[in-house]
Amino acid sequence: MSKYLATKFNDIRFKNPVIPASGTFGFGREYEAFYDLAKLGGLCSKGLTLEPKSGNTGMRLWETPAGLMNSIGLENPGIDAFIENEWPHLKEIDTVTIVNVGGKDEESYLTAIEKLNAIDAQLIELNISCPNVKAGGMAYGIKAETAGDITKKVVELSHHPIMVKLSPNGEAVADIARACEAAGAQGISLINTLQGMAIDYKKKAVVFDNLYAGLSGPAVKPIALRMTHQVCQAVKIPVMAMGGISDWKDALEFIMAGATCLQIGTINFNNPMAPIEIIAGLEAYCINEGLANISEVRGIV
């Protein structure tokens, strides 16, 4: 463990603050060919729902300048299959495990959360911000009142600490973060993808069957950084930031904006080694700057 990067997120000890983001990393298996996953600060599952989901039909990916639009639609095997097939593998990896959970209505969120009480993950990331599903998803995350309401119910039911993943597509994000904190959330993660649109002019048609889709990648970084800063100013609970982080310098900017941990998303597709390179870069920065720990620059702007 690097003394420079050891990070506490509430009581959870991360060996470093770098975690691949949900939806860009499967359940980790695909990346084991590239490096030892125990080098990561943590692992976050693909977004799970109570029932299996086959995801969206039609085109699912569309590249934009320095960005990527996706309309995967939470394709996943469902909570039961996750617990049976993926969790036994995931829990053996010597790092913090985070389970990402979404839902289509209150009941499906709560049933999923209850099922997850059977396993000992360190943190649940409550996804109330997926823009790519018709029911639920982002609907809960775009208003402070509904975000706080679902968070409160989930916190009451769950044995796990709850980190709420926020949408950049709703009301003022700081207000939503405050509502989640007041409801008992123990952390905030942001940003989920920005809702966008693509039209194929040659086909005179929209690209995605689901009409709108989520934009991620380096193109969204300035927006994610601004929102991270706003939320870090607004709440006392720790923040796990993401949105276009593609190298250690980006990662450092989010820490300076106040983030405790970082999630690395779309850049995994561009460079599978990105999280490992970011960890190495942050450590080298600490050494070069004479920092005892990366937390010395957290929230300095």
Next chain:
Amino acid sequence: MAVILSNTLVAPGIFKMTVAFTGVVKPGQFFMLRAWDKDPLLSRPISVHNYEPGQLTFLYQVVGKGTEILARLQTDDEVTVQGPYGNGFPEITGNLCVVGGGIGTAPLYYLVRHYQEQNPTGKCRVYLGFRDIAYGVDAFETQADEIILDIGGIITDKLAVLPGETVVTCGPEIMMAAVASAVPAEHTVYVSLEAHMACGIGACLGCTCETRSGNKKVCKDGPVFVREEVFNV
């Protein structure tokens, strides 16, 4: 990073790139290629046109920003080649009939070459269809027992599969669907699909295709499937 040994125009918009690479590479597999930083963001999945120890060749069509950059690369430039990915074609025994359309002919050359090495007495017939200009046909001439070439027409109009042949097709989806429904049921037909991909390794779920046995990933479970899995035949 791999060093480019050559990168030449072989037909309008069609380039052939050979890079220095040594590894285990099967026909029908693909690599993720990139020679840029973050824009375009993603690597480009390109099928293997040929592999000999130390030399990996891609035949690719310029269709957008990524392939435009690839086309400008010169000998001794470097390109990132990540792979090989995908399962590739199964080992074919008996006789082989391949049906390629356009740039979909690219992976079929390595298949035919490999087949001839493994089945010296096997017969291999090749159907190649192009919209306006043919390319890469010479290479097949040294390997195939018969070549049926079509320019500007519909290759499946000429298709007549012989008894005992296994069929492999790669090209526009509409062509592969036509092959899949035209070939009598007693033949095995393999199709090699193309899809937009972000990662190439099965993590992004961007290339998911619907099959008879549920969702499959074109990159990791394919790109080669038996026709019954992916087409209604």
